[in-house]
Amino acid sequence: xxxxxxxxxxxxxxxxxxxxxxxxxxxxxxxxxxxxxxxxxxxxxxxxxxxxxxxxxxxxxxxxxxxxxxxxxxxxxxxxxxxxxxxxxxxxxxxxxxxxxxxxxxxxxxxxxxxxxxxxxxxxxxxxxxxxxxxxxxxxxxxxxxxxxxxxxxxxxxxxxxxxxxxxxxxxxxxxxxxxxxxxxxxxxxxxxxxxxxxxxxxxxxxxxxxxxxxxxxxxxxxxxxxxxxxxxxxxxxxxxxxxxxxxx
Numbered sequence: 001x002x003x004x005x006x007x008x009x010x011x012x013x014x015x016x017x018x019x020x021x022x023x024x025x026x027x028x029x030x031x032x033x034x035x036x037x038x039x040x041x042x043x044x045x046x047x048x049x050x051x052x053x054x055x056x057x058x059x060x061x062x063x064x065x066x067x068x069x070x071x072x073x074x075x076x077x078x079x080x081x082x083x084x085x086x087x088x089x090x091x092x093x094x095x096x097x098x099x100x101x102x103x104x105x106x107x108x109x110x111x112x113x114x115x116x117x118x119x120x121x122x123x124x125x126x127x128x129x130x131x132x133x134x135x136x137x138x139x140x141x142x143x144x145x146x147x148x149x150x151x152x153x154x155x156x157x158x159x160x161x162x163x164x165x166x167x168x169x170x171x172x173x174x175x176x177x178x179x180x181x182x183x184x185x186x187x188x189x190x191x192x193x194x195x196x197x198x199x200x201x202x203x204x205x206x207x208x209x210x211x212x213x214x215x216x217x218x219x220x221x222x223x224x225x226x227x228x229x230x231x232x233x234x235x236x237x238x239x240x241x242x243x244x245x246x247x248x249x
Contacts, residue, residue: 001028001029002028002029002230002232003028003029003030003082003226003230004028004029004030005029006025006031006077006081006082007031007033007073007074007076007077007079007080007081007082008022008025008030008031008032008033008080008081008083008084008229009032009069009073009082010022010025010033010035010083011036011060011084011085011114012035012036012060012087012088013035013036013042013045013084014034014041014042014044015041015045016185016187016218017086017137017185017187017218017221018034018036018084018086018087019034019218020221020222021086021218021222021225021226022034022045022046022049022053023045023048023049024219024222024223024225024226025222025226025229026049026052026053028226030052030077030082031053031076031077031078032046032049032052032053032054033053033054033055033056033072033076034046034054034056035056035058035060035065035069035072035087036055036057036058037057037058038057039056039057042057043055054072056069056072060087060110060114060117060118061109061110061114062117063117063120063121066114066118066121067117067121070118070121070125074125079125079129080122080132081126081129081132081133082132082133082134082135083118083122083132083134083135084137084225085118085134085135085159087110087114088110088111088137089107089110089111090107090149090152090192090193091103091104091106091107091149091151091192092192092195093146093148093149093192093194094148095148096150099151103151104151107151107152107155108151108155108158111156111159112158112159112162115159118134119134119166122134123170123173123175126173126175127170127174127175130174131174131175131176132175133175133176133178133229134175134176134177134178135177135178135179135228135229136159136163136177136178137159137180137182137221137225138159138160138181138240139160139181140181140182140183140242140244140247140248141153141157142154142155142157142159142161142181143157143160143181143240143242143248144248146193148195160179160240163177163179163238164179164238164240167237168238171237176228176233176234176236176237177237177238178228178237178238178239179240179241180221180225180228180241180243181240181241181244182243182244183210183215183242183244183247183248184216185218185220185221186215194206203215209247210245210246211245211246211247211249212245213245214245216245220243221243224241228241
């Protein structure tokens with residue numbers, strides 16, 4: 001019960017990493033609000049979790065939807081202690097000159113602008129309450145980029161650096177900001193990252209670049225977020241925690 005009495009908002013939690021983060025946080029005692037564009041998927045995960053969770057349909061690129069999600073989280077948990085900015089998107093792995101402006105804008109709106117909206121929505125309340133925790137889901141792509149994902153790599157580089165800058169600027173308000181940087185995992189975005197069908201042979205090519213010999217799993221990311229969100233990490237801020245099986249070494 002490492003999050004007993006805490007209230008958390010997790011974006012993009014209808015599936016993948018976010019769903020497992022929401023499940024683990026609830027098991028550890030938190031009241032969890034799931035914010036996802038996929039309203040039905042979010043509701044399903046919340047229903048599976050039980051009374052500790054609630055779901056809100058919303059687009060993280062829209063200020064009004066973020067504000068509505070924050071309001072719902074405060075209503076559900078009585079306050080808002082923890083935010084996990086997990087929602088993310090990528091263009092398909094392909095030559096950089098083939099990525100359209102629409103694809104570029106979508107990647108940056110979901111991966112970067114969403115954090116701008118969230119910080120503006122939650123920091124005043126957290127500061128007034130004496131502090132809070134923000135965990136951004138970055139990526140090893142922002143540290144050791146793969147070819148074919150240049151614009152996505154740039155968006156995650158922004159997330160990684162924003163985390164460190166936010167940590168410094170928000171420290172006086174006792175708002176801790178950290179980042180979890182996963183290597184690719186078996187999520188709905190895997191084929192986009194690979195730029196090819198998800199076959200055993202193609203997986204093996206990417207797994208061969210990860211020293212520990214496997215893709216990341218939702219539990220890996222959830223456990224890292226749990227630590228950073230808990231009081232055990234009360235003196236940790238501005239950290240980019242690579243959950244990557246050694247990929248960035």
